[in-house]
Amino acid sequence: MSMLRIESLTKQFGGLRAIEDLSFDVREGEVHSVIGPNGAGKTTLFNLITGVYQPTSGRVLLDGQDLSGKAVHQRSALGMSRTFQNLQLCLNMTARENVMLGGHLGLPGSLFSSLLRLPHLTRADRRCRARAAELMDYVGLGDYVDRDTTAMPYGALKRLEIARALAANPKLLLLDEPAAGLNANETAAIEHLIRGLCQEGVTVILVEHDMKLVMNISAHIVALNYGQKLAEGTAQEIRNHPEVIAAYLGAAA
Amino acid sequence: MSANTMETSTSTAAATAIVAGGERTSWKDVVFSPRYGGLAALLLVVLATPLFIDGVYQFDMAILVMINAAVVIALNLLVGYAGQVSLGHAAFFGLGGYATAILTTRYEWPSLLALGAGVVLVVAIAAVIARPILRLKGYYLAMATLGLGMIIYLIITQESWLTGGPDGTSVAPLEVYGYAVYDEIVWYWLLAALVVVMYWLALNIIDSPVGRALRALHGSEIAADNSGIDVNHYKTVVFVLSAGVAALMGGLYAFYSGFIAPSTAGFMHSIELVVMVVLGGMASLVGSVVGAVLMTLLPQYLVVLSEYEWLVYGLVLMLVMIFMPRGLVPTLHGLIRRVTG
């Protein structure tokens, strides 16, 4: 069944239509990729799904629930988590604390229990701390657990964002160009990581320019151009779609 | 993804991580940990200070330092940790002081009730204003907090029928169960206990989910939002908290000094408080205390320079910020770490 439904979504900035009448479904437990040339509206789409922007018209449904009007943090609480094309990490916190931030929703958030360090909070926080280390190990950052974020290389920071997103136990994970700026080895590791997540039941929406990665792991692909859907289908179908070749693959070749 | 599958897939890492996160610690580790080291040092200093100081003037200085330290610790949560500038915080301090003064002296309320009412009043004002004001960022936020502070200050100055106007107003002494607190020594220990408790509470907040949420507001609001943190809620919480502490200390200041003037709520006092935070060190509790000590004592020493006081004071602010932009404590801490490797 479809976990996420995009229903005739339109986003207009002034005179510019960044997304125009876009509809597609994302099935549970699959990797669903969104491709398109720069400026096609991919990140705008992520911002619409996660609630950074409210659409001009149309709507987004998660498990049949209309998300219209819901703020970003409310959508996160419904099981949505994302990474960012340009990193959004807290450089004033350690690597582990950044990941623990992702686990925030599972912790008691009241000021009172924090002020007095009540036992239930200390216990939950300790679990979160341990799990953050596990997650960092899982994404291959075992060596960086208590490092300062400012002392980490770019590739590690990209994975740190994934670990943070996973700390929220998301059912839907949105990855915005996770392989950008990474070398072939690091990209292979990301591919492995995404596959593993899928096997564990996480649904992934992927925006990525690395076509090899996209074609390898996507069950379903939507190709965008100027905010409109150009084509939709399996990797095979997209690869052979004449308009996609013309607009995107052709231009790159 | 279930936590189960993850644990089995990375069982060794999980085991080490759990040891790291959940090991039992001895009292020595606690006292000498970076977390409690500052608290232990503060406790020591507060206990030892009366041995080295003497006379009303020196106790008076120590008391003023502690009043400022408590305000600055809470303000650092807002400015240093959560990254939200406030250039109007003295207004909350002054308002707390005036509310306490007016309620005890004019309306003869019991001391503690008046003090509590002052805090409640300020908390209510801060809570109402928090949402619209904290939507603003950077200089716009600085401007708005400055404006709010100035409005409160101008009201205090203008409504002389209630506040005594520019000349200020005298305040009845703090009276608890029929016992009036006049003695400097009693005030010293009262405020010492308060500062230590505040330091401890602030320490708890910082290293908690709420503390991480606050620091994330500074680090990346987008990241915080995306991690399910209600950004506006936490901004409101820390704003109201710091305003409430300022009001409480303002009330105690009024009781202690027996007099309160509009300048306690003024723009320059707001700036002084922010200077204490930044000069001591943003996001450093030790820095807050150090900042409060230095900036409370500095003007006292500069008095000997008479008309050169402000010139030198301004110069000191500029030089410290130019050469130690992160503040004294973090800069020194960094130096020590580099020297000791």
Place this chain on the structure above:
Amino acid sequence: MGEFLQYLVTGITIGSTFALVALGFCLVYNASGIINFAQGDFVMVGGMSAVFIMASGVPMGLALFLAVVVGGLAGVLLYKGGIQPATNAEPIQLIIITVGAALFLRGVAQVVWGTGYFSLPTFTGDEPIRFLGVVMVPQSFWVIGVTVAIVAALGLFFTRTRLGKAVLATSYNRDAATLMGIDTSMVLLLSFGLAGALGAVAGVIVAPITFAHYEMGIMFGLKGFVAAVLGGLGSFVGAVAGALILGITEAMMAGYISSDYKDAVAFVLILLILFFMPSGLFGRRGVERV
């Protein structure tokens, strides 16, 4: 009607001086991204310098000119001594540096000139002029006239001269301006100098109306800042409009309601504007990029 016109003229007069201060804020903010809390003290420097240079026997015209030069030098000095060396400073540190500079300037004024109130003679006599039921002192014409002339000159400077265009380019994108061969540190120096001179002009033209005093800069600074934010930080047109709105509202408030809360007008106005229009009246509404 006469009453209304009277308040309007008063408002425009005081608004003009706010405009000069607000333009100083804008210049510095556009060039460096800094809010200069010492901007108001340039007004004080201008006013006090004029008083004392004249007292030393220098003819008025020259004294006023020299006072403006002193203001410009104060601006240059602030940049060289406080801003340029602070390479790693973030906004909050810069706020404190400029506040420190403000206190320093106040301190210098206190040492050099003392804490008294001084008056400057009006430029062209005190004979009030009556027109349509409005009574105007000649100094008001000077205040408004000088401000109009300066705004026009700045307009020409930014649109017609190479240097002015370089300043504008730097404010839009400093990196790109550097790539285009613009000496951006020169632009910064110029902006601080100009801001100092603008403040000093304000000080010189109001000193005959309000008295010069070593602490006169505080309120001018705060209100100029309000005017600049009111207009949307960085917009020159906005700064002038914001200053006039502020001056007129203050005058109307003082005239029709009560002068007790004249000084509060600026702050109430700015809170209302920021609550309902978070980027000011003329601010560029930026979409945050994620």
